[in-house]
Amino acid sequence: HEKYLGLPSLVGKNKKLTFNAIKEKLGKVLAGWKEKLLSKAGKEVLIKAVAQVIPTYTISCFKLPDSLCEEMMGIIRNFWWGQKKEERKIAWLSWQKMCEPKCNGGLGFKNLKLFNMALLAKQGWHLQMGGESLVYRVLKARCFPTTDFVHASIGHNPSYTWRSLISAQSLVFEGMQWRVGNGANIKIWQDKWLPEVSSHRVLSPRLFLSADMNVADMIDSGTTKWKIEVIDNLFIPHEAKLIKSIPLSATLPADK
Numbered sequence: 001h002e003k004y005l006g007l008p009s010l011v012g013k014n015k016k017l018t019f020n021a022i023k024e025k026l027g028k029v030l031a032g033w034k035e036k037l038l039s040k041a042g043k044e045v046l047i048k049a050v051a052q053v054i055p056t057y058t059i060s061c062f063k064l065p066d067s068l069c070e071e072m073m074g075i076i077r078n079f080w081w082g083q084k085k086e087e088r089k090i091a092w093l094s095w096q097k098m099c100e101p102k103c104n105g106g107l108g109f110k111n112l113k114l115f116n117m118a119l120l121a122k123q124g125w126h127l128q129m130g131g132e133s134l135v136y137r138v139l140k141a142r143c144f145p146t147t148d149f150v151h152a153s154i155g156h157n158p159s160y161t162w163r164s165l166i167s168a169q170s171l172v173f174e175g176m177q178w179r180v181g182n183g184a185n186i187k188i189w190q191d192k193w194l195p196e197v198s199s200h201r202v203l204s205p206r207l208f209l210s211a212d213m214n215v216a217d218m219i220d221s222g223t224t225k226w227k228i229e230v231i232d233n234l235f236i237p238h239e240a241k242l243i244k245s246i247p248l249s250a251t252l253p254a255d256k
Contacts, residue, residue, distance in 0.1 A: 005209045008062060011160040016065045022055045023072050029054065030079045043080055044107060048080040053075050059112070060119040063164035076109070120168035121175070124149055128172060129167070139165075150176065182252040183215030188234075194242055206233040215255075218243070224250050 006253035011018050021185050026159040033046060041124045055064070055072065073095060080098075100106030113158050127136060128149040143162050152168050177200045178186045178193035192200035193215065218227050218234075225248065231240050 007058060011062070014171075016053055016068050019058065019062070019064055019068055022058055022064075023068060023075070026051060026072055027075055030075055046117040047076055047080065047109060051079075051113075052112070052147055054117075055112065056119070059116040060123065061164065063120060064116055066113055066114070069116065072252050077192070116167050119173060120164055122169040124168045124172040125164055125175075127175070174199065180215055180220075180246050181249065181255040183217075183219050183255065185255045186215040186220075188213045188215055194239065195246065196242060197239075197256050202235065202239060204239050207234065208247065219248065221252065224248050 008018050024137045031044075032041075032053060036047070058064070063202070077091065077095050077098075078089070081091050096109050097105065099111045102108050126133075127139060130136060130140075140161070143155060143158070149165075150169060152166065153170070154163065158166070164252060176192065178191055180186065180193060189202050189206050194200050197203075218230050219225070220227055226244050226246075228244065231243050234240075235243065
């Protein structure tokens, strides 16, 4: 099929065949390197600066089949361990370990499947935050006109672009956290809004009378300050201290 800006304009049923050109390009580049005498440091730089950059543009828009990602990582893995032509070398360390950061004993190579999801989640975050870009306005009108990205459904007869973006929806949702403004939209126990906590959720025991409270119920709108007594009665000391450390604006803008 024809391409537009380097990407396929039509993605058919055989996704692997559609994106197979990326693997072929990667294979040709690495085949040229195999004829050269490179040190391990040289191989590391070339893999990170060239080989793993080749699919970046495509995987920021489309979700590649897992099998294709595995094959591309296999090509890179064989090059790293010194494969020549059809021979196979012993892999002395698992590729999963090699993909870990250097501080954890790895070499910082990218896991293409996870990298693919991270780039799609970045696009999803832009859709969640809104804006005036053409792609946002088109997708907003076509795919989620009445809601935001993290609450959108896949819909009827979706394009492959939308299918790819929606696959990263849960990742965007997991990483979201409220920034407190006037507190009107933030549920105290249901939403993530606490700073400096791994879950960003309140862990204090939920009192029956406060089950449906919003953060706004703990803010004095007249003085734009926290209601210290209410907070100390509802939360354990550590969380109460965290909440009281959240700065409030004098104008109390909307939550973000």
